[in-house]
Amino acid sequence: MPQDNQSPDTKNIVLAVVLSSLVLIGWTFLSDRFLPAPAAPAATATAVPAAAAPAGSAPAVTGQGAIVSQAAALAASPRVAIDTPRLKGSINLVGGRFDDLVLPGYRQTLDKASPPVRLFAPSRTADAQFAQFGWTGAVAPPAGALWTADRPTLTPATPVTLTYTSPQGLTFRQKISVDSDYLFTVEQSIENRSAAPVSLAPYGLVSRRGEAAAAETNVHVGPVAVLDDMLKDTDLEFAKLKDEGPQRFNATGGWLGLTEKYWLAASVPDQKAKIAASFQYAAGQYQADWLAGAITVPAGARIATTSRLFAGAKEVNLLDRYTEAGIPRLDKAVSWGWFEIIAKPIFTLLDFLFKLTQNFGVAIIGLTLIVRALMFPVANKQYESMAKMRLIGPRMKAIQEKYGDDKLRAQQEIMAIYKTEKVNPLAGCLPILLQIPIFYALYKTLLISIEMRHQPFVLWLHDLSAPDPLTPLNLFGLIAWQPPAFIALGVLPIFLGFTMWLQQKLSPATMDPVQQQVFALMPWLFMFFMAPFAAGLQLYWCVNNLVSIAQQLYMNRKYPTPATPPAAAVIDVKPNPAPRPTPNPPANRRRKK
Known part of the structure; x- marks a missing residue:
């Protein structure tokens, strides 16, 4: 005392x-040392379980060649405009990529003349980042396939359908719709007009050139996912992918993507689909992708699968709403950390x-x-x-x-x-x-x-x-x-x-x-x-x-x-009085007599 x-x-x-x-300063170090995250499931040796393996796999991450200006990249291919209250940009009809997206509600700096925050940019630009959905397999559309659109502009009121017909007689369609915030819904369908059944597997990916700007302590930046209801972030750091190679997981549903301090691009498969999730780095490019099991389309039949893409600002209430609407734990994209139970009510x-x-x-x-x-x-x-x-x-x-x-x-x-x-x-x-x-x-x-x-x-x-x-x-x-x-x-x-x-x-x-x-x-x-x-x-x-x-x-x-x-x-404090001696029990007194 x-x-x-x-x-x-x-x-x-x-x-x-x-x-x-x-x-504020030492928590990350201490938590990594003494409170490690649960061990990740063992990485699989193949992109999908062998029993469901398609003829192909999700497009591998590669370097993007010589850097060109943003204006040149946008002008190099036909596009469908994106026009919503909170998103502006376009979809590249070569490959059907989401590679041009800005957030007009957010400026890069405090200056009122500052340009809006850009989330997606074409693959050959310095700040390339894009998302893509498609199919893998022997008769799947090639990466450079030219899709056609049924209308020039995508808005919340007017969905756009992209179409590609293969030489084998298969018609692939992507019906793309968007809400008034940051969520795209993509219904992919295959119509098999050939004489034989085909087997293909749907995939989705988010890819970017280089690393996102480092954030402050306890803020995760880089690949992120929720797989089987478990958040994966610290085990998917940029440095880990560079040093240890690809990280792969098997899961059902969930979501995955790339995050920055305030922005998120997340690819969301069908929540009932068994997927193989992959996070990898090659030649300056980082990629998060998922690959579902192969689907057989009989001759003369049609099949469809639905995926979603979140691309926008990590607004807490909006992420909560999307979580309640069926995207599991999308709210975990905000790095609340260990004190979420207190931090979120304070927010x-x-x-x-x-x-x-x-x-x-x-x-x-x-x-x-x-x-x-x-x-x-x-x-x-x-x-x-x-x-x-x-x-x-x-x-x-x-x-x-x-x-x-x-x-x-x-x-x-x-x-x-x-x-x-x-x-x-x-x-x-x-x-x-x-x-x-x-x-x-x-x-x-x-x-x-x-x-x-x-x-x-x-x-x-x-x-x-x-x-x-x-x-x-x-x-x-x-x-x-x-x-x-x-x-x-x-x-x-x-x-x-x-x-x-x-x-x-x-x-x-x-x-x-x-x-x-x-x-x-x-x-x-x-x-x-x-x-x-x-x-x-x-x-x-x-x-x-x-x-x-x-x-x-x-x-x-x-x-x-x-x-x-x-x-x-x-x-002065008086000491406690000395304890009085305990009297001898009657038996002892008789013994003394």
């Missing part, structure tokens, strides 16, 4: 820093407050006040305990001076004071421990949810999902120099450090000189620690500190520190 007048609040600051550092509340106030900064302030109100009973106990520690501080100091090196007796006396005054020196830890998961949940919400991307607050805070850009190190932008992130102290982290320092000043001071120096540095170290984080997170912490200061001031007035230390007689 403590033997000095060290403040529980200063201990809490240290505890908060250590735990926050472990959660839901924050999103509600944002829609109510139309200002993300105001929503964060509202969230902070709601969290503090819910925690008020626990926090009140904390500050009451801290205030009582201020009252008994002089008595504890007098006890230590009286007993000197007799630490055991001093500890007994201090424990007796705790018991008499009903003070729990550890009461201040609980609010901090409760705040850590809330802090982490808000951190994840700001980091990964696209709903918070590019959301302004007031004045210079134009994007609360990015660090505070206004720093005195370049005279608030007057000098054309951007400091490195770890020293780019914005106004909010500076204010955060000041409020932490003020909290310490209002708390009982520790008597240990070394601890005093450590605690004196903590607010300023924490200021640098928080500088690279999202301004919204800094705003939450600052408002939280202000509420704590107000509550602490009230408790300090309610329980003022004594002006003079108590007399020695007051601090």
Whole structure:
């Protein structure tokens, strides 16, 4: 137990820093080492089970040749336009590829003149990414097959049907429809007009050139899938595919694709189909594909299968809706991590407050006040305990001076004071421990949810999902120099450090000189620690500190520190009386007689 007048609040600051550092910086390392993901099913040696193996396989990933401009690539082939409220682009009729898709609702930067975010680009461009559906087998359409379209534009109200007729007399059709958000539905059919049955297998793929931009800690970027209701992400890193080769799994239904921090391209097979999922890298190209079992089409017959493609922004509510509509666990594409059970409700509340106030900064302030109100009973106990520690501080100091090196007796006396005054020196830890998961949940919400991307607050805070850009190190932008992130102290982290320092000043001071120096540095170290984080997170912490200061001031007035230390007689604690000897039992007394 403590033997000095060290403040529980200063201990809490240290505890908060250590735990926050472990959660925000070291979690990925720790989880990989000590909480490994379940072992992946053994990779299969073939693309599909041998009994269902078609004559071909899903198109292999390959390099794409010389780089050409986007305009040249788009002009090189006939296309069907895509025109929806949230998607613009075109489908390449050579191969029937989805290789031209932009999201007009999202800009690449804060600049209003910035171009929209591009998700798909043709295969020979520098940022190539595309999706494709088709068939494999001896009589399947070749990769460069030229399809014909029954109309020039795909809209939510007007589906488009692509048609290809093979030399063998088979007619392949892809009826493509799209909703008003980001989901394409592709019904693939085969009409066999030949004299013999044919065997083909449907496939779907998503492919991209190069690696997506690296995201922050605990945000997965790269191949991703849900197979047999299990999320596969960390075992499908870009580096793993390059170093260890293709990763293959057998599953029923599910989905797979490529993800970035805010965007997702996911191919979704028929949920009743047994598939072989493959993730691979070759010559600078990454690919995620699935291949279903072979289907036999008798002569004169027709068969059809339906697949889907999600291509768009990872909006939480929209992914939840698609999950409920039958795409298993598509909501897992958002990297909530281990604390999803807390992070998602925090997001839901924050999103509600944002829609109510139309200002993300105001929503964060509202969230902070709601969290503090819910925690008020626990926090009140904390500050009451801290205030009582201020009252008994002089008595504890007098006890230590009286007993000197007799630490055991001093500890007994201090424990007796705790018991008499009903003070729990550890009461201040609980609010901090409760705040850590809330802090982490808000951190994840700001980091990964696209709903918070590019959301302004007031004045210079134009994007609360990015660090505070206004720093005195370049005279608030007057000098054309951007400091490195770890020293780019914005106004909010500076204010955060000041409020932490003020909290310490209002708390009982520790008597240990070394601890005093450590605690004196903590607010300023924490200021640098928080500088690279999202301004919204800094705003939450600052408002939280202000509420704590107000509550602490009230408790300090309610329980003022004594002006003079108590007399020695007051601090004495009488030892427990010695136990009385147990009388001999009657049998022993008779024996003595």
